[in-house]
Amino acid sequence: MTGVASARIKAEAYALGFDLVGVTTLGPMETAPAFREWLAKGHAGTMGYLERGADKRDDSRRVFDGAVSAVVVAMNYGGTQPSGPIARYARGRDYHDVIVDRLNELLSRIRDVIAPGVNGKPYVDTGPILERDLARRAGLGWFGKNTNLINPDLGSFFFIGSLLLDVDLAPDEPFATDHCGTCTRCLQACPTQAFDGPGVLDATKCISYLTIELRDAIPLALRERIGGLVFGCDICQEVCPWNVKFSRDVTDAELQPTPAVASSTPVELLGLSEEGFRARFRHSPVTRAKRKGLARNAAVALGNTGSADTMSDLQRALQDAEPLVREHALWALERIAVRHAPEDR
Ligand code: B12
Ligand code: SF4
Ligand code: SF4
Structure with missing residues (x-):
């Protein structure tokens, strides 16, 4: 298919309320070797599902039979509200449900008006995909030193979703530049010193992992560093100048904070x-x-x-x-x- 189809698909995706939309081809993932090294260092801790899906993460065509392209979207979850015991991303309705539903709606619109018979599958943190890599490849941002994908107009307080499709689409240019420069605020601000270097997170020390993924006792040496956080952590994003300047309120009705959760x-x-x-x-x-x-x-x-x-x-x-x-x-x-x-x- 042509660039016209990509442009029409992107217009439909924006109309559905996504904040950023890019198109990319699937194939071997550039950061797969870094992911393998990360696993080998034990940085995934008890998140065994990451190891199990490693082969598919090497090459995004393996995720779904016949998949050759992806529409990659970003959805702002808001960085302007005050920090609190529950991280911002978790204060509203489950983003997996919201974004998967909307990507399915996008798929049916593509079938109805652009490419009848197309096959597709939505992913939002729900399959073996290096989502930040795919999003960078679709032009949505760069890998910050805090490992988050950052967009120059939106910061990093956004979710990533992908609709994998079995049709060729004209891709966007990958995001090629890095805008962290000499800044190291995130690395310095991390209360548990969880970074094993710029862009490399030892998840076993990260408060997000300790409070969400770890099922056992929290290591004694790290407990005091968790401060008043109860679920997730936003500190390395809060200090990022790109968020200080560009983060937005949550505007999407379905992602509004649920008062009983947020308070x-x-x-x-x-x-x-x-x-x-x-x-x-x-x-x-x-x-x-x-x-x-x-x-x-x-x-x-x-x-x-x-x-x-x-x-x-x-x-x-x-x-x-x-x-x-x-x-x-x-x-x-x-x-x-x-x-x-x-x-x-
Ligand atoms: C496992 C996981 C976690 C783990 C590990 C996080 C991590 N940094 O690895 C834990 C539980 C700690 C976690 C925490 C969070 N997560 Co999380 N997580 C994931 C998951 C499922 C896989 C990530 C992964 O593969 N990690 C392995 C490492 C190697 O990959 P990576 O850190 O993403 O790094 C990539 C790049 O940085 C680059 N890279 C590798 N080496 C190097 C070296 C240099 C020098 C550079 C510059 C880059 C670079 O390649 C890597 C692989 O593509 C993804 C969903 C998905 N399927 O991708 C969501 C995801 C990454 N998480 C997300 C979110 C929102 C969070 C939190 C903000 C939640 C919170 N508030 O608590 C925090 C952020 C913590 C942080 N600084 O990363 C979003 C991120 C959106 C974005 N804008 O980047 C994702 C994409 C989910 C989604 N669909 O929206 N998460
Ligand atoms: S989320 Fe919190 S604990 Fe994890 S790396 Fe960022 S600042 Fe450190
Ligand atoms: S705080 Fe600085 S180094 Fe860290 S991600 Fe943001 S710009 Fe990059």
Whole structure:
């Protein structure tokens, strides 16, 4: 197909509310060797699914039979709201659902008006694709030293989605320039010093991994560095000058923060029952941590930032059905006790 088809597909995608749209051809991924090296260094920790999909990540044509092109989209989730215990990306409806639904709508419009009979499959963090690589290749931005894909007009507070198609489309130029320059703000600001160098993240030290992906105890050496964060971390994006200047409010109706989620406090999160957890986080990305993981994280946040008043909540958590929660609550109580101990005179 021609560049005209690409242009029409992009116009349909913008009409559906995506903030950035690019088209690329599929094939061997430029950063696949870096991904392999990253895995070999153990930086993926317990995220075994990354290792399992490694062959497909080497070459994006392997992801879906017959796939040759991709429409890659970005969707702003907002960087202007204040930081809080729950990272910005997780304050609204689950982005997987929102973006997959919209990419399916794009697919049916392509079938209806541009290319009848085309086959396609949407991906949003839902398959073995190096999404940042594919997005850079489609012209959407560069790899920041904090590893996030940054766009010069939007910053990095956006999701990436891809619609893989079995038709040839005229591709956009890959994003070829790097706009980090000599800046190292993100590397310096990371509370756990999780970067193994510019552009390389040791996920096992990242607060996002520790609070979302890790199922076991949070390593003692890292607990204090987590501060008051409970789910995810935005620090290396918040300090980035491209976000300071260009991040936007969330305008998409479906990605608006859910008030009960966005306003959650660590005390509330520590005390949620399974039922309360399900009710508050229905259709939210936070469900990934499960009630047990979120209560564990809330205990750590209270250990770091809670007042003496929160000790009664932590004492109640010593009766939690989950040993993981009890252990972290005990750690937190000891930390608060030390913080509020009368000073030696
Ligand atoms: C595993 C994963 C994580 C892990 C590991 C993150 C990581 N940096 O590797 C954890 C749980 C820590 C995580 C955290 C977050 N994640 Co995440 N995550 C993923 C996932 C599923 C795979 C990423 C991956 O393959 N990592 C392996 C490493 C090697 O790849 P990479 O870090 O992406 O780096 C690429 C480039 O930087 C480049 N590269 C490699 N080496 C080098 C060296 C140099 C010098 C340079 C410049 C570049 C470079 O190649 C790499 C591979 O393509 C993707 C979805 C997907 N399928 O791609 C989402 C994804 C990357 N995550 C996303 C988000 C939003 C987040 C968080 C912001 C959530 C939060 N607020 O807590 C944080 C950001 C933390 C950070 N600084 O990256 C978005 C990022 C959007 C964007 N604008 O970049 C994605 C694309 C999901 C989506 N569909 O929107 N995530
Ligand atoms: S998300 Fe937070 S912990 Fe992870 S690398 Fe960025 S600043 Fe560090
Ligand atoms: S903070 Fe600086 S070095 Fe880090 S990603 Fe942003 S511009 Fe690049």
